[in-house]
Amino acid sequence: MGETKNIIVAFQGEHGAFSEMAARSYFGKDVEVVPQRNFSALFAAVEHGECTHGIVPIENSLMGSIHENYDHLSAHHLQIIGELKLRIVHNLIVNPGVKLEDIRHIYSQAPALAQCTQFTASLSQAETVMTADTAGAVKALKTSGARDAAAIASAQAAWDYDLEILQAGIEDDHQNYTRFLVVTSETIAPENPDIQMPAKTSIVFAMKNVPGALFKSLSVFALRDLNLLKIESRPLAGKPWEYAFSLDFEGHIHQEPCARAIEHLREIATFVKILGSYRQGDMVEGKVWKREKNKM
């Protein structure tokens, strides 16, 4: 996107977070971003209009879905308007001059530690310690000035906090992508956006608890040759062992077969909510933005 004036993007974590890199990849490097302490705060900031957009990690190609955000998408009145898949490159980050053999503690978020197990196991003198987020671990390292510790985070975080990358690309599997959704409030979302191909629609729905219900719900798409991309089930509050289904399928809600499929689904579902139709995201390599330090 070219024009980033008046766009303010809420992201979860500290400056240098992968979420911030995703926001800048999508909107352009100069876009204004506002850190949020957790996902609840992020969704509230967009819903209440403090931010125009939010960038929401929804799935990692190795770890699977981020289910908390499926629940937030169901509960809030937001529209999904875009998507991107950011390659996650992890780096071992230290205070300048600290050497590999000095490291006794490695700090990062649990999923990041899990994605670098082979590397951290090779540093047998070091223990891993969980933190709330990746860039936050780098910030803490900077503050403490510790000479016996490292953090695992993005190259952007190393740049932002003026620390050193001791080893780059330490993730076990380089096929490591996080898929992010771009959300905006229903009041801002354009009513009749252009259909950008390849399009994708996300919905959430629930069925009566009767035999064959899920099969019937999927048949409304199969009968119209609409390709399903992803299905997730989440528990329905107060109804043990009943589920809401989150479904992504190819096509735009303003295309006839998609609109018909949703109409058909409404006949047999107890509720259907359309989360948005948007262009399927590309896989992107995040670039470090060498911003001036006073711009953070």
Add this chain to the structure above:
Amino acid sequence: MGETKNIIVAFQGEHGAFSEMAARSYFGKDVEVVPQRNFSALFAAVEHGECTHGIVPIENSLMGSIHENYDHLSAHHLQIIGELKLRIVHNLIVNPGVKLEDIRHIYSQAPALAQCTQFTASLSQAETVMTADTAGAVKALKTSGARDAAAIASAQAAWDYDLEILQAGIEDDHQNYTRFLVVTSETIAPENPDIQMPAKTSIVFAMKNVPGALFKSLSVFALRDLNLLKIESRPLAGKPWEYAFSLDFEGHIHQEPCARAIEHLREIATFVKILGSYRQGDMVEGKVWKREKNKM
């Protein structure tokens, strides 16, 4: 089950864990149990024969699936032989004599804290602190003797560590059940078990990444009127945006329609693994076992 001799059950957590209560509900109160520090250790203990059985939480009716254990079931050579749904009753546990107004810190596992949000919010002077497990928080409280802290855990944990229940049933929603699976190694599992009704079969499978693949896979069950109970998708390692599906359906693999459905699925899937056929579990209220303290 009556006969618990020679049965040794691996469970995750400390003594007094909900998992231990589930094991005793299923096998009988005197069954020998062995605590495991995490789920990896639990699965290894059963696979390597140190324990004959494992008790595995797979889903909570409020929080959803415990995805880590879906991955362990796919990766290990174990059979599911049973199931139960334990009601989760949370209690505020303190050192004897500590009063509600003394409490500044409330310790428990993240899901337990999340399930008691209304209660903990009502204690405005207290902060919540995450721990690795519920009963472990009670054990730590006992060791420290803290007079300004409480833990949230089972009534069994209060009994086991001789602490006081200051308030019982503090969960926000009493419709709070955790579904546990009983697993055993493939070498121990009986080859031709009796079919106990209502039966249920769990499988994991993957499909070629072609349009309509998921719909086709579900049709092998729908065409035979086999009711689907649950579906979960998990990422396939090294194949971003492709998934393995974990599926529970009604019926036993030794019943003709189920066997045929699996045969049919094998024609179109890239792999199918049968995790087990077993009796659908009942919902049970966990009972506190007032064991002698030297039996722990």
